[in-house]
Amino acid sequence: MATYIAMLRGINVSGHKTIKMQDLRTICNKLGYRNVQTYVQSGNIVFETRKGTPPDLSKQISKAIQNVYGFDVPAFTRTLMEMQRIISANPFLKEKNIDRSRLHVTFLSETPQTDSLGKLGKVPAGQDRFHTVHNEIYLHCPNGYGRTKLSNTMIEKTLSVAATTRNWRTCNTLLEMASRLTTERN
Numbered sequence: 001m002a003t004y005i006a007m008l009r010g011i012n013v014s015g016h017k018t019i020k021m022q023d024l025r026t027i028c029n030k031l032g033y034r035n036v037q038t039y040v041q042s043g044n045i046v047f048e049t050r051k052g053t054p055p056d057l058s059k060q061i062s063k064a065i066q067n068v069y070g071f072d073v074p075a076f077t078r079t080l081m082e083m084q085r086i087i088s089a090n091p092f093l094k095e096k097n098i099d100r101s102r103l104h105v106t107f108l109s110e111t112p113q114t115d116s117l118g119k120l121g122k123v124p125a126g127q128d129r130f131h132t133v134h135n136e137i138y139l140h141c142p143n144g145y146g147r148t149k150l151s152n153t154m155i156e157k158t159l160s161v162a163a164t165t166r167n168w169r170t171c172n173t174l175l176e177m178a179s180r181l182t183t184e185r186n
Contacts, residue, residue: 001034001048003080003182005174006061007107008043008073009152009164017071019043027064035181039173043073044166046177048185054078058109074162076107080178087175090168091131092140103168104145106137106152112159120158125149139165 008024011017021038024045028036033047045061052060054077061075078086086105092098112120117132128148131138137155141148145167152165166174 001050003048003178004057004077005083005178006045006075006077007164007166008075011043011073012041017073027068031060031064037177044174046181076164080182083175086136087171089133090138092138100168102140102142104139104165105171106155106163106165108135109162111135112161116159123149
């Protein structure tokens with residue numbers, strides 16, 4: 001049994017693509033996932049399963065939501081070990097006095113092409129900075145994520161990949177939830 005973290009893109013935003021977390025847990029339970037937990041209304045799921053790779057699990061979740069609700073919701077799934085790597089690899093944490101409340105991670109559906117990353121580097125982002133590592137983009141937005149030019153939509157358009165963004169606190173909470181689930185199982 002392995003522990004996974006799935007993050008959905010674009011649900012429960014301004015009354016669009018509304019999914020109750022209890023219903024989301026039910027969908028995941030019907031997929032055969034165990035110990036399903038959700039965190040906040042933006043579609044964060046922690047669960048255990050014996051079957052599938054992160055890309056396969058993302059497709060299963062998206063397809064199940066499509067079947068129940070009739071709308072497309074991209075899912076981004078990471079293993080517990082991947083999330084541990086993501087948390088520990090944040091390059092902004094090396095900076096003294098970094099305001100962690102201004103850190104975000106954009107999770108990508110796949111590794112972007114090098115030429116697309118070059119285009120992202122040309123976006124006039126002001127004080128906002130980013131680093132790309134594997135399938136994640138680490139963001140530092142000193143004036144807040146709501147004001148950044150490096151929005152989720154802009155990243156998707158520039159890189160031609162699906163993406164979803166989570167603040168640093170949510171990333172850490174999801175890691176804690178997944179770690180607890182694994183500890184309880186062992």
